[in-house]
Amino acid sequence: MAYHDTHVAQHSSQAVSANKVLRNTYALLAMTLLFSAVTAGAAMAMGVERMNIFVFFIGAYGLMFLVHKTANSAAGLLATFAFTGFMGFTLGPILSAYLALPNGAALIMNALAMTGLTFIGLSAVALVTKKDFSFLGNFLLAGAIVLILAMVAGLIFQIPTLMLMVSAGFVLFASAAILYQTSEIVHRAGETNYILATITLYVSIYNLFVSLLSLLGIMSND
Numbered sequence: 001m002a003y004h005d006t007h008v009a010q011h012s013s014q015a016v017s018a019n020k021v022l023r024n025t026y027a028l029l030a031m032t033l034l035f036s037a038v039t040a041g042a043a044m045a046m047g048v049e050r051m052n053i054f055v056f057f058i059g060a061y062g063l064m065f066l067v068h069k070t071a072n073s074a075a076g077l078l079a080t081f082a083f084t085g086f087m088g089f090t091l092g093p094i095l096s097a098y099l100a101l102p103n104g105a106a107l108i109m110n111a112l113a114m115t116g117l118t119f120i121g122l123s124a125v126a127l128v129t130k131k132d133f134s135f136l137g138n139f140l141l142a143g144a145i146v147l148i149l150a151m152v153a154g155l156i157f158q159i160p161t162l163m164l165m166v167s168a169g170f171v172l173f174a175s176a177a178i179l180y181q182t183s184e185i186v187h188r189a190g191e192t193n194y195i196l197a198t199i200t201l202y203v204s205i206y207n208l209f210v211s212l213l214s215l216l217g218i219m220s221n222d
Contacts, residue, residue: 020183024128024194029201035081036088036206043092050093059086066198076195083199087206096182098213103220111213119205122175127180133183136176143173167214174208177201 051059063083070076098104126133150166181200185192 015108021192021194021197025197026203028194028198029205032080032084032198032202033205036084036202039085039088040049040092042097043089044096044099046088046092048093048097050097051090056090060090064199067195071193071195080125080195080199086201091206091210094210094213098156098217099216107213107216107220109214111209114212115205115209118175118208119178122178123182126179126186130186131183132187133179134187136180136183140173140177140180143169143176147173164218167211167218168192170207170211173216174204174211177204178208189213 047141060083063079063086067076067079067083070079095108100107101107125131147166147169150162150169153162181197181204185197
């Protein structure tokens with residue numbers, strides 16, 4: 001009986017802790033997405049040109065490394081906003097290019113709506129069903145390697161079909177990452193730091209939006 005009571009107490013404590021991480025994660029995620037929208041708008045207003053791919057990688061991965069190094073301190077919040085602000089700023093020129101198209105505004109709104117619905121739907125699946133999606137971990141690792149190699153090949157050889165496949169691959173990858181990360185928080189299997197959880201979900205949403213925007217643009221011959 002004592003063992004049963006202890007087990008129930010531990011389970012209840014884990015559930016409360018997981019709910020706290022979820023609340024903090026979604027609150028911070030909402031703020032970072034809003035901040036990214038502000039920096040993207042600033043980049044568009046300033047007429048900033050699209051960033052060199054190597055500068056982008058250095059900035060993005062450098063700031064992401066900083067987030068991971070400071071995630072357990074107050075500085076982690078500043079690093080998180082620096083990273084997401086940078087990502088939003090680099091998104092500005094992309095949005096400006098799409099807005100220059102005849103139906104660019106519609107493409108952006110459609111991609112934004114699809115991203116939001118996908119995120120809400122996948123999060124609901126993980127939260128409502130309580131299913132453990134930790135098995136997606138190996139898939140994500142292998143998928144990341146394949147997508148990076150395919151993306152580099154696409155940039156070098158400029159093959160439209162390959163770029164289409166990369167965009168579709170990133171949609172699937174980002175969707176799987178959302179399921180995996182949300183499941184990790186719910187089941188306390190791996191993620192207890194809401195800053196790291198926020199960054200993972202943010203990157204997934206960013207990749208999902210950009211990839212959907214690319215796919216919609218290709219399908220509309222733009």
